[in-house]
Amino acid sequence: MIPDKIFKQSIRRYFKCIAPYMEDDSVSEIMINGPDDIWIEVGGKLKKTDATFENNDDLLGGVKNIAQFVGKTLNVLNPRLDARLPDGSRVHVVIPPCARNGISVAIRRFGEFDLSLQKLIEFGSIHPVGAEFIDICVQMERNIIVAGGTGSGKTSLLNCVSAKIREDERIIVIEDSQELQLQQPHVLMLETKGADAKGRGAVGIGDLFHSAMRLRPDRIVIGEIRGGEALTLLQAMTSGHGGTMSTCHATYPDDTLRRLETMSMMSNVEMPLAALRSQVASAIQVIIQTSRFNDGSRKITHIAEVLGLDTNGEYQIRPIFVFRNRGNDPDTGDVLGEHVAVGNLPTFLEHIYERGINIDERWFQPPPDAR
Ligand SMILES: Nc1ncnc2c1ncn2[C@@H]1O[C@H](COP(=O)(O)OP(=O)(O)OP(=O)(O)O)[C@@H](O)[C@H]1O
Ligand SMILES: [Mg+2]
Structure with a gap:
């Protein structure tokens, strides 16, 4: 398992293209359907973004990093992953062969918990x-x-x-x-x-x-x-x-x-x-x-x-x-x-x-x- 601080840095590196959404409190969900189809939810509504990962390996590196952080395995035998990021966001990943669009990720952002x-x-x-x-x-x-x-x-x-x-x-x-x-x-x-x-x-x-x-x-x-x-x-x-x-x-x-x-x-x-x-x-x-x-x-x-x-x-x-x-x-x-x-x-x-x-x-x- 990787310590929180190092993981936060690596998230910024691997998920550079979606980093602005990860820091924007108006974004409640980020959805990645393969390396170049990325959507966000703002105010309860879905919007397609222009963001893209460089290629599939770039995205795969990112999700494998998340798996390593939470001490789980993500591979052909275990193609699904539930995880929670240090900022409180919930992540679910499904990779091929179970995801036909390519690596599919949903990141639900809660931010630091502040609802009451x-x-x-x-x-x-x-x-x-x-x-x-x-x-x-x-x-x-x-x-x-x-x-x-x-x-x-x-x-x-x-x-x-x-x-x-x-x-x-x-x-x-x-x-x-x-x-x-x-x-x-x-x-x-x-x-x-x-x-x-x-x-x-x-x-x-x-x-x-x-x-x-x-x-x-x-x-x-x-x-x-x-x-x-x-x-x-x-x-x-x-x-x-x-x-x-x-x-x-x-x-x-x-x-x-x-x-x-x-x-x-x-x-x-x-x-x-x-x-x-x-x-x-x-x-x-x-x-x-x-x-x-x-x-x-x-x-x-x-x-x-x-x-x-x-x-x-x-x-x-x-x-x-x-x-x-x-x-x-x-x-x-x-x-x-x-x-x-x-x-x-x-x-x-x-x-x-x-x-x-x-x-x-x-x-x-x-x-x-x-x-
Ligand atoms: N009262 C609210 N007003 C506006 N947004 C909210 C409210 N409650 C929750 N949300 C937002 O809605 C999203 C979904 O919330 P949450 O994860 O609690 O739903 P859920 O029903 O548990 O979802 P799931 O079925 O996936 O487990 C989150 O981004 C959360 O911040
Ligand atoms: Mg829930």
Whole structure:
């Protein structure tokens, strides 16, 4: 592995043609589709650039350097790479034979982590009281899932939500590649690893979760739930490990629960669907749904509580705050609409009072025009 400082210098050398974008805070993503097709995302919109690498070897040298920096191998046998750069950017690389356009790279820039729930309020991404309610859910140790589509801001939001965990808690973070940046003093970071060339030695999210449970956690934060490990996590959440938070790829609260259900079925454990559903419904208590809109903005579209199953075995979800979308401004193309309270009180209101947390029932009243 190469030290950070030397690596930063070599990134500047190998990725000279995209260096201006790597330093421009308005660029959120850089996409390389072979040596001479480079795109960037600015303000949520894609733009093709004039930048090019000298040739394929130039680009290959760069991505191999990244692999070396994170201690992974990138070659014909291991043609995919997940990595994180010292500036916090997340990189994914796919090389031929799996990438038909040539070496394909996406660099997601987070910069030094500076998003917060307060900033999300300023961006119009969340209802101010919604942000307050999320803080309360964290203090009340609710099990929270942040859900959304690809690039909708799930990881950024989980970063903001996890920032609300108290400083005196021991937090264990489990990720595929390091993206979360917790600022609390007592944080243990665990990272999965792939198998070797002979298919041996893979350590997945489920394995690390097993370890986390034995490492005396107050909180477990999981970067993303993607597969059969979902069942292990759900079982731990129902067996009294409160306050767990993670993200999941889904576009609507109901879809989020179904997705967790489907992922649980990918585990080796056979379980009747009814039992699985009741497990999902009792494990997940709060869903924060985020979405990327057609103007490039990201907004929290739902903050909802999961109540359980109804008599037909369907999920009961109680929205607390939603984003009311009113289409796009015909001149600017900006998404119009507002975040509103739906008029539902949280089910655990009494417990919030008992804990002496500041809360006002008026926060949950819808605006007059929505009643
Ligand atoms: N509220 C927001 N407003 C504007 N930009 C945002 C917001 N939240 C996140 N972003 C930007 O959107 C991009 C995607 O964010 P993020 O990585 O959190 O999404 P994701 O849903 O986790 O993506 P993936 O599905 O790839 O894991 C990042 O560049 C991030 O800086
Ligand atoms: Mg993510």
